[in-house]
Amino acid sequence: MDNDYINLAVAICIGLLIGIERGWNSRHKIEGERVAGVRTFSLIGILGAITGFFTKQYGIIVFVVIFLSLSALVVAGYILSAKKSFSDKGMTTEIASLITLLLSTTSAIGYPMIAAGGAVILVSFLGLKKYLHDWVASLKKEELLASLKLLLLSLVVLPLLPDKDYGKVGTINPYEVGWMVVLIAGVSFIGYIGVKLAGAKKGLSITAIFGGLASSTAVAISFAKLAKQHKNIQRILASGVILASSIMFPRILLEVAVVNSNLLPLVIVPVSFMFLICLITTWKLWRSLKLQDEKTDQLKLKNPFEIMSALKFGLILMVVMYLSQVIESTVGDKGIYLLSFISGVVDVDAITLSLSQMSLNGLSSNMAAQGIIIAAITNTIFKFGFFMIVAKTKKLLFTGLTMIVAGFLGLYLTSLYLQ
Numbered sequence: 001m002d003n004d005y006i007n008l009a010v011a012i013c014i015g016l017l018i019g020i021e022r023g024w025n026s027r028h029k030i031e032g033e034r035v036a037g038v039r040t041f042s043l044i045g046i047l048g049a050i051t052g053f054f055t056k057q058y059g060i061i062v063f064v065v066i067f068l069s070l071s072a073l074v075v076a077g078y079i080l081s082a083k084k085s086f087s088d089k090g091m092t093t094e095i096a097s098l099i100t101l102l103l104s105t106t107s108a109i110g111y112p113m114i115a116a117g118g119a120v121i122l123v124s125f126l127g128l129k130k131y132l133h134d135w136v137a138s139l140k141k142e143e144l145l146a147s148l149k150l151l152l153l154s155l156v157v158l159p160l161l162p163d164k165d166y167g168k169v170g171t172i173n174p175y176e177v178g179w180m181v182v183l184i185a186g187v188s189f190i191g192y193i194g195v196k197l198a199g200a201k202k203g204l205s206i207t208a209i210f211g212g213l214a215s216s217t218a219v220a221i222s223f224a225k226l227a228k229q230h231k232n233i234q235r236i237l238a239s240g241v242i243l244a245s246s247i248m249f250p251r252i253l254l255e256v257a258v259v260n261s262n263l264l265p266l267v268i269v270p271v272s273f274m275f276l277i278c279l280i281t282t283w284k285l286w287r288s289l290k291l292q293d294e295k296t297d298q299l300k301l302k303n304p305f306e307i308m309s310a311l312k313f314g315l316i317l318m319v320v321m322y323l324s325q326v327i328e329s330t331v332g333d334k335g336i337y338l339l340s341f342i343s344g345v346v347d348v349d350a351i352t353l354s355l356s357q358m359s360l361n362g363l364s365s366n367m368a369a370q371g372i373i374i375a376a377i378t379n380t381i382f383k384f385g386f387f388m389i390v391a392k393t394k395k396l397l398f399t400g401l402t403m404i405v406a407g408f409l410g411l412y413l414t415s416l417y418l419q
Contacts (some may be wrong), residue, residue, distance in 0.1 A: 008049045010112040014119040015045015018100050021123045022093055042197035044070070044097055048104020050286055056109055065107060070101055088316035096126065104179075154182045186218075208240035217346060220383035227391035238395040239285035241387050245380060246278030252352050252376060259356035266369035270410025274376065274403045281399045336363070336371045344375030345382045351375045370411060377407045 047066065055063045074094045099122055107115035163175035207218055223237040224399025249271045256263045336355070343351040352372050359368035384400035387393075 004053075007107050007110060007112050008053065008107050010116055011049035011107040012045045013043070014103050014107060014115060015042045015048065015100055017119055018096060018123060018126075019045075021126050022096065041097065041100055044100045045104045048101045049108045050153065052105040052108020053100070055105065067098070067101060074098060096122065146189060148180075150185060153185065154214055158182055159382050172311060181277060199375050208244040216241075216244040217246050217379065217383055218385050224387040224390035227387065227393065234391055234393055234395060235285060237391070238280050238387070238393070240385060241396065242285065242399060243282045244280050245383060246275055246282060248348055248376065248379070249275035249278070252348060252372065255349060255352045256356050256372070259353055260360050260368075263356055263359060263365055263369055263372075266365060266414055267372055269414045270373045270407045271376065272412040273406035274380070277399065277403045281402075333369035336367055337374055340374040341378050344378030346379075348372075348379045364417075369414075377404050380404065380407075 019038040022041055023038040047070070051063055051066045056416050074097055078091060078094050099118075103115045103122070105160050106118070122169065158175070158178045161174040161178040163173065165173050208223075220241045227234045227237040252271055253264070253268060256267055300314050335351070340351055340355070355363065355368040355371045359365050380400060384396040388396055
């Protein structure tokens with residue numbers, strides 16, 4: 001019973017919240033010209049609460065009757081209002097009132113968190129009207145097409161890919177490959193939007209941070225393409241690759257701690273060494289960026305949706321996944337180092353989780369820890385090497401070599417300490 005009261009209270013508050021936004025938006029209109037405000041939306045919230053309560057008692061027919069009745073009132077009110085005014089009249093408030101009824105009813109029937117989340121999203125869209133209109137007005141044709149392609153790939157094509165393993169010896173999962181392709185394409189697009197909105201320095205740095213949370217490899221591939229096209233921002237892009245790479249190391253420690261905390265003493269020193277090198281180098285590169293870099297804020301980027309680069313990487317991923325499974329099935333524990341080396345080219349998370357789990361089932365802890373560090377080093381070599389080859393630069397060479405030395409030095413010091 002207490003939950004019912006909470007659900008009803010949330011339903012009423014939803015109407016009040018949306019009503020406040022609508023009332024504030026039409027605050028300059030005189031009385032009689034406002035379609036709906038705080039009182040109207042609050043009443044709709046109460047109506048939704050009552051609707052949900054009786055729908056639980058008597059079935060969906062109650063909701064259908066009330067929703068259709070409110071829809072008829074809204075349509076009638078819109079027609080009468082439109083006849084009084086020859087200006088272009090939108091239907092935002094009318095649609096918002098129907099959504100308010102839906103959200104309030106959703107809360108009342110037992111889903112208050114979903115309803116409250118929907119209300120916050122609705123109010124956010126209503127409140128950001130000016131910014132959304134300005135953004136749409138500034139949108140170019142290629143940017144619109146890129147957005148549609150990315151949505152098509154991620155929301156239509158990706159869910160259709162089978163999420164199961166194929167192959168007798170080597171295992172390939174089409175969904176995992178497709179997810180990586182979407183991720184790389186998404187990072188490229190986010191980087192484009194970030195540069196456009198915040199300038200090269202800030203936009204690409206933000207992209208590196210959030211892209212690195214998902215895949216620093218995807219960031220490196222996307223930034224390498226940009227660096228090839230725009231030599232004048234290579235330093236910014238290089239610092240972005242290092243910054244994205246730095247996020248990989250805390251993630252490794254977290255995964256080891258969750259799966260097998262006994263491995264932490266074996267990996268924490270080399271991982272921390274490599275992490276510190278990333279932070280120090282990123283800080284030095286960031287400070288060395290001069291004022292003229294800000295001139296790149298108006299940089300004209302091309303091809304915001306780099307699907308071909310993502311597809312090529314997807315093919316590489318399929319080959320790596322196949323070889324990893326062949327080595328594991330034919331060589332066994334003796335091939336752990338080779339497996340770590342190959343797997344680390346594309347993804348560190350998978351091999352980290354696998355080796356951490358395998359160390360609980362008989363694999364030597366030292367071998368597991370060494371495999372994880374080898375994968376991290378391999379991934380660093382691949383990312384930095386790919387960037388330097390594609391962009392035709394040596395900006396990451398010193399940092400990459402330093403990180404490799406730091407990783408092996410950390411392993412050596414750890415082995416001495418634990419002897």
